Amino acid sequence: MGHRIPVCYTNCGDGEKLTMTGAVPLIRLENISKSFGSVYANEDVSLEIEEGKILALLGENGAGKSTLMSILAGQLQPDSGTIYLQGQPVVFSTTEKAISGGIGMVYQHFKLVDAMTVVENIFLGQKGASWLRWKEMRRAVRDLAELYGMDVDPAARISELSMGERQQVEILKLLHRKSSILIFDEPTAVLTPREADNLFATMKKMIELGKGIVFISHKLDEVMAIADNIAILRRGQIVDKIAADKVSSTAELAERMVGREVLLKVDRQPLEPRQIVLKVTGLSDSVLKEVTLSVRQGEILGLVGVAGNGQKPLVETICGLKKPTRDRVRILGMDWARFFKNPEWDKALSYIPEDRQGLATCQGLDLLDNFLLTTRDGFCKGPWLQRETARNKAVRVIEDFDIRPPDINAFAWQLSGGNLQKMVLAREFFRKPRLIVAEQPTQGLDIAATEDVWNLLLKAREAAGILLVTGDIAEALALSDRIGVMYNGRIVEIFYSDDEEKIDLIPQMMAGLRSSENSKT
Amino acid sequence: MVGIRIVKRQAPLGFWGACLVLFSALLLSLLLSGVLLFLGGTPPIKGIITLFQGAFCSRWALEDSVLKAIPIFLCSLGVAVAFRLKIWNIGAEGQFALGAVGATWVALTFPDWPKFVLLPAMICMAMVAGGAWGFIPALLRQRLKTNEIIVTLMLNYIAILFLDYLVYGVWKDPTSFGFPMTPSFSDQAIVGKIGSSTINWGLAHCLVLGVLVWGFFKYTRIGFEVKAAGDSVRAAKYAGLPYDRLVILVMVMSGALAGWAGFLEASATVNRLQPSIMVGYGYTAIVVAWLARLNPLGIGVASILLAGLRVGVENLQLDLQVPAAFGGILEGLILLTVLAGGFFTYYRFERRKKR
Numbered sequence: 001m002g003h004r005i006p007v008c009y010t011n012c013g014d015g016e017k018l019t020m021t022g023a024v025p026l027i028r029l030e031n032i033s034k035s036f037g038s039v040y041a042n043e044d045v046s047l048e049i050e051e052g053k054i055l056a057l058l059g060e061n062g063a064g065k066s067t068l069m070s071i072l073a074g075q076l077q078p079d080s081g082t083i084y085l086q087g088q089p090v091v092f093s094t095t096e097k098a099i100s101g102g103i104g105m106v107y108q109h110f111k112l113v114d115a116m117t118v119v120e121n122i123f124l125g126q127k128g129a130s131w132l133r134w135k136e137m138r139r140a141v142r143d144l145a146e147l148y149g150m151d152v153d154p155a156a157r158i159s160e161l162s163m164g165e166r167q168q169v170e171i172l173k174l175l176h177r178k179s180s181i182l183i184f185d186e187p188t189a190v191l192t193p194r195e196a197d198n199l200f201a202t203m204k205k206m207i208e209l210g211k212g213i214v215f216i217s218h219k220l221d222e223v224m225a226i227a228d229n230i231a232i233l234r235r236g237q238i239v240d241k242i243a244a245d246k247v248s249s250t251a252e253l254a255e256r257m258v259g260r261e262v263l264l265k266v267d268r269q270p271l272e273p274r275q276i277v278l279k280v281t282g283l284s285d286s287v288l289k290e291v292t293l294s295v296r297q298g299e300i301l302g303l304v305g306v307a308g309n310g311q312k313p314l315v316e317t318i319c320g321l322k323k324p325t326r327d328r329v330r331i332l333g334m335d336w337a338r339f340f341k342n343p344e345w346d347k348a349l350s351y352i353p354e355d356r357q358g359l360a361t362c363q364g365l366d367l368l369d370n371f372l373l374t375t376r377d378g379f380c381k382g383p384w385l386q387r388e389t390a391r392n393k394a395v396r397v398i399e400d401f402d403i404r405p406p407d408i409n410a411f412a413w414q415l416s417g418g419n420l421q422k423m424v425l426a427r428e429f430f431r432k433p434r435l436i437v438a439e440q441p442t443q444g445l446d447i448a449a450t451e452d453v454w455n456l457l458l459k460a461r462e463a464a465g466i467l468l469v470t471g472d473i474a475e476a477l478a479l480s481d482r483i484g485v486m487y488n489g490r491i492v493e494i495f496y497s498d499d500e501e502k503i504d505l506i507p508q509m510m511a512g513l514r515s516s517e518n519s520k521t
Numbered sequence: 522m523v524g525i526r527i528v529k530r531q532a533p534l535g536f537w538g539a540c541l542v543l544f545s546a547l548l549l550s551l552l553l554s555g556v557l558l559f560l561g562g563t564p565p566i567k568g569i570i571t572l573f574q575g576a577f578c579s580r581w582a583l584e585d586s587v588l589k590a591i592p593i594f595l596c597s598l599g600v601a602v603a604f605r606l607k608i609w610n611i612g613a614e615g616q617f618a619l620g621a622v623g624a625t626w627v628a629l630t631f632p633d634w635p636k637f638v639l640l641p642a643m644i645c646m647a648m649v650a651g652g653a654w655g656f657i658p659a660l661l662r663q664r665l666k667t668n669e670i671i672v673t674l675m676l677n678y679i680a681i682l683f684l685d686y687l688v689y690g691v692w693k694d695p696t697s698f699g700f701p702m703t704p705s706f707s708d709q710a711i712v713g714k715i716g717s718s719t720i721n722w723g724l725a726h727c728l729v730l731g732v733l734v735w736g737f738f739k740y741t742r743i744g745f746e747v748k749a750a751g752d753s754v755r756a757a758k759y760a761g762l763p764y765d766r767l768v769i770l771v772m773v774m775s776g777a778l779a780g781w782a783g784f785l786e787a788s789a790t791v792n793r794l795q796p797s798i799m800v801g802y803g804y805t806a807i808v809v810a811w812l813a814r815l816n817p818l819g820i821g822v823a824s825i826l827l828a829g830l831r832v833g834v835e836n837l838q839l840d841l842q843v844p845a846a847f848g849g850i851l852e853g854l855i856l857l858t859v860l861a862g863g864f865f866t867y868y869r870f871e872r873r874k875k876r
Binding site for chain 2: 076077093094320321340343351353358359360361362363364365369372373374376380383384385387411414
């Protein structure tokens with residue numbers, strides 16, 4: 001361990017290539033290139049995945065991580081370059097070939113059948129005997145789970161499982177197929193901190209047992225905590241390969257990744273809070289319990305908590321997708337029902353949802369139509385829609401926000417996650433909202449894009465009150481004037497973000513170890 | 522190892538590429554039907570030439586094709602409006618029938634009104650009746666969460682039987698020697714022919730309505746809302762689009778356009794109401810809408826093509842004794858190949874590299 005991996009093998013001849021530790025790597029990618037149109041997604045990428053090591057793959061959005069992994073998984077073919085499986089050149093022309101070669105992908109969105117049990121999912125699609133031997137199958141799954149320190153009930157239905165447990169099923173599926181290389185695509189994005197710790201323990205166990213792991217993540221501290229080697233992709237090229245213990249801090253890693261110093265600290269000047277733009281009083285439903293909060297113009301209220309503790313119904317109620325039981329919500333001084341009866345398009349409410357692809361945009365429409373989605377009322381004259389006026393405005397907005405490709409006729413599905421999020425922000429800020437509900441606004445975004453989004457939100461705060469719902473405490477601390485913690489449908493406590501004593505207690509509040517009743521006494 | 526794999530396109534296929542795919546699909550369907558003709562003992566090349574000659578190669582044939590294209594065009598325009606919102610209106614046939622019934626009621630009740638009042642009144646009634654037949658499935662979908670495909674399909678049979686009931690019963694012409702038909706319309710209730718041709722002024726209606734529908738989607742706010750909500754229901758709810766109202770709107774518009782077609786068929790083509798107007802234009806309209814990818818201009822071209830097919834098959838039947846069902850088979854083949862060709866809009870094949 002701890003060697004700097006040779007960056008390029010180009011002139012080393014065609015013979016067997018060894019790593020510095022002297023072993024043949026499980027998988028070696030040599031000079032892989034792949035382009036889409038005129039853009040290189042991967043250019044001359046050489047990489048090796050070793051037995052018993054965790055390789056972290058870091059890179060901004062659109063740096064080419066997913067392309068590289070798709071090539072490895074047999075979904076895409078490289079334009080040039082070779083894949084070596086234990087020293088032998090191979091072609092993964094189909095996903096089946098990649099699977100039989102030992103490649104296993106754990107996708108962000110699980111590929112499980114919700115209505116089936118754990119055992120059924122694990123054995124699904126496997127060839128062999130025509131008769132099912134349930135007892136043996138269950139035992140096989142249980143043994144495998146035990147071996148890797150996982151705790152899953154083989155008879156449980158997927159729909160009953162938490163995200164963490166579902167991920168374990170995905171992993172078990174791959175292990176059962178005897179995958180020797182496991183690729184995790186941002187595996188912690190859907191997990192609670194505790195589940196993430198369990199995942200890391202499982203990963204450690206896997207490398208002990210001789211598997212190779214590729215870990216794709218945006219969370220630098222996770223990479224520092226678990227990786228043996230780190231490879232950094234930028235604009236399709238490997239710009240750095242380094243052993244994790246040679247990296248001194250996450251800040252250094254961030255710098256290597258974006259090519260410039262990013263401390264992820266934004267300059268937040270306190271503003272004088274003005275009138276109340278959102279007031280929720282004692283809101284309850286099947287999940288929420290007596291939620292009370294208010295947001296004033298000029299402040300950011302950061303709502304933190306583990307996902308699934310009531311954030312979703314709260315946000316959906318505030319944003320008009322779900323009716324509150326009674327008039328417990330007032331927006332811009334109006335009752336919920338009155339506000340949503342005839343909502344103004346501008347100087348009102350903007351909702352920046354977590355689901356950019358499914359909720360905030362129409363994937364099959366171009367950027368102009370997506371721009372018009374929530375701003376259409378601003379470009380209407382009677383029944384007519386003034387497309388040309390809108391087009392001019394949208395082109396300028398795309399330029400201002402540096403959205404790529406800067407092409408108004410591009411379809412939403414052609415944009416990367418970060419650029420799509422910028423498009424949503426650009427559109428929503430164009431409406432000059434006075435109340436913004438931002439839900440996980442930087443999830444899945446790279447550091448540069450995150451910083452952009454944070455600065456945009458801080459700037460928007462001058463005219464608006466912002467409810468920031470996030471699972472990332474660092475984000476809440478960096479942006480919020482006040483912080484609220486949600487647990488089990490309740491707001492545990494709301495405090496000012498300079499209250500160090502309370503900040504230290506956030507993890508306990510998130511875990512439900514401190515209730516609001518206790519804190520009052 | 523040489524093979525073929527499927528690759529997703531980075532950008533959808535352009536205009537000319539799409540045309541090429543469309544023509545290849547049509548060619549393939551012709552080829553397959555040639556094989557069918559061959560199996561049936563008919564020389565395939567001669568058969569297909571006879572088909573086209575019968576459809577487009579004489580003044581009479583061309584006029585007949587255009588005449589049949591008129592109701593197909595209007596029905597197709599209607600279903601295309603609903604398809605934009607991904608509401609699957611299979612009920613153009615029934616809405617067409619109801620439109621004809623509505624127009625006939627006005628024509629038989631007020632035969633003495635002057636033409637400039639009577640024709641618009643007939644059109645209005647046809648649109649109301651056809652629109653109502655579209656409104657019912659939309660309402661059921663919203664209130665009872667029924668599937669509009671099944672409801673519109675079932676309503677077709679009700680509409681056709683209702684039409685039969687009228688022409689066999691209360692509206693039957695006493696002087697028709699027992700044939701199921703209403704009395705002939707008064708002259709004021711008939712849409713006339715253009716010049717010396719057999720084509721009626723319904724063609725002009727098609728042009729105007731086609732432009733209106735095109736403009737509706739391109740320039741109006743509601744048109745945009747239909748397009749956006751058709752792409753993603755969730756995004757529509759997020760953006761505060763009145764999705765439920767849009768469903769009602771497109772179904773009523775859809776039904777009204779099919780109803781208008783029914784009016785033209787009764788008034789201009791047969792000058793009365795009789796069951797023989799129900800020849801499946803409403804189903805052909807669905808094929809046409811997909812052939813044209815819901816584009817009004819394309820619907821114009823495709824409706825002439827499929828109407829020509831219907832006319833040409835008659836020729837084929839006379840000259841080469843090919844059964845009339847061959848027309849339906851060819852229509853189905855065209856729909857299948859064109860839908861399959863739609864695959865190439867977003868995907869392409871790539872030769873696997875040999876290594």
